[in-house]
Amino acid sequence: MRISENQLRETLSREVQVSDQVNERLRDTYEILEKRQEDSGKKKYYGRNLRAAAAAAAIICCGVPSIVYASVKTGFFEGMFGNSTKKSTEVIHREIDDGKDGKVTVDIPSKEFVPVDEAKAEAMIGQWVTDEPIVREIGEHTLTIESFAYDKNGAWMYFTLGREGGVTALQGDMDTNLTKGAYFTDDAEFYFNLNCGEEIFGCDNIYIDMEKSTDELLYCSDYILWSEGVEEGDTPKLSIERYPCTRGELYAMSDEERAAADIQTETIELSDKGQIPVQSIDLGENGFLEYSPVSVSVDMSKGMGLSDEEAQDPYYMKHLEIRYKDGSSYVVSNQEGCIENNGYVMGAGVWYKAAFNRLVDTDEIAEILVNDVRFPAE
Numbered sequence: 001m002r003i004s005e006n007q008l009r010e011t012l013s014r015e016v017q018v019s020d021q022v023n024e025r026l027r028d029t030y031e032i033l034e035k036r037q038e039d040s041g042k043k044k045y046y047g048r049n050l051r052a053a054a055a056a057a058a059i060i061c062c063g064v065p066s067i068v069y070a071s072v073k074t075g076f077f078e079g080m081f082g083n084s085t086k087k088s089t090e091v092i093h094r095e096i097d098d099g100k101d102g103k104v105t106v107d108i109p110s111k112e113f114v115p116v117d118e119a120k121a122e123a124m125i126g127q128w129v130t131d132e133p134i135v136r137e138i139g140e141h142t143l144t145i146e147s148f149a150y151d152k153n154g155a156w157m158y159f160t161l162g163r164e165g166g167v168t169a170l171q172g173d174m175d176t177n178l179t180k181g182a183y184f185t186d187d188a189e190f191y192f193n194l195n196c197g198e199e200i201f202g203c204d205n206i207y208i209d210m211e212k213s214t215d216e217l218l219y220c221s222d223y224i225l226w227s228e229g230v231e232e233g234d235t236p237k238l239s240i241e242r243y244p245c246t247r248g249e250l251y252a253m254s255d256e257e258r259a260a261a262d263i264q265t266e267t268i269e270l271s272d273k274g275q276i277p278v279q280s281i282d283l284g285e286n287g288f289l290e291y292s293p294v295s296v297s298v299d300m301s302k303g304m305g306l307s308d309e310e311a312q313d314p315y316y317m318k319h320l321e322i323r324y325k326d327g328s329s330y331v332v333s334n335q336e337g338c339i340e341n342n343g344y345v346m347g348a349g350v351w352y353k354a355a356f357n358r359l360v361d362t363d364e365i366a367e368i369l370v371n372d373v374r375f376p377a378e
Helices: 005-013 020-040 050-063 065-072 074-081 116-129 174-178 249-250 255-260
Strands: 092-097 103-108 134-140 141-150 152-162 190-195 202-208 216-224 237-242 264-269 279-282 288-291 296-298 320-322 329-334 341-348 351-356 363-369 373-374
Touching: 050 216, 065 092, 065 134, 074 116, 074 141, 074 216, 116 141, 116 255, 152 351, 174 202, 190 202, 202 341, 216 264, 216 351, 288 363, 329 341, 329 351
Parallel strands: none
Antiparallel strands: 092 103, 134 141, 141 152, 152 216, 190 237, 202 216, 237 264, 279 288, 288 296, 296 351, 320 329, 320 363, 341 351, 363 373
């Protein structure tokens, strides 16, 4: 669509009303663009005239809607799969108490984050990413689900949690980012989890963006894996429990007192976009796995030479690697090299599941290597 010079002037001269939410998202986009320029060593100024930006977006929206959608999802793509605010780390060796008045050395695996191409991300999974925020006031905290997407194996949720005077419900720092993820504190007066009905629940790892977050507003990337495979029609839900006291006080109660406590539960449907499609490679008794641009799930009972008991133990995943047609590869996990390039991993029955920390172009996969078993994608 073409517009005349007069139309352009008229549009730019309008008094454009920009909501606080749009303002915040535009600022986030500018910050990411400027951060990329700093990292590349190239200086370029991105102006912050938000009214002009909104007017420009209105023009763009007339002809290229996907560009506007990509900007709305910038936080999601960057937070879940990018490296603008996440730092890659080498293997970390630490000594911790062994509980017997001694010390034991533990190794925290290395983790690598890579850039994300937002246009490519939009083309690959954009249609399944929500772009309307869900906001809930929970006591003194404000929870905002900015974007959400899911597939058969897991889900990816980008959210903020804010409180005037400082967030007290969720605790996280660089250490939790490297280990088990952020957690709800004893001072929290609420708790939330994800599920797909009574049978399927989500286990997660919450990564807090330490560069963007402040004491009063946390930016969080939540990597979730389902306890069972999600089928078509299963709708992911967020269940929020609101307590009449703090979590610490609640769990200090007797079972009878806790059962009588006035706990209110709200259930929120998170998406009507449907699932990101998964593909499978079936080698019969020699192996089976499912994968998508954001996850992989391997049946460890087939082709791995493991007993039924061993197949249920994630320890027996020694090496997981995606090899591309151009000769490059993405090492998702390598036990010997102490590498974990993922958002979260979980064993569920005989299934080993991994949520990727970067987007995978499934059209470019040549093969997936699991331990010594090769799964050709062609």
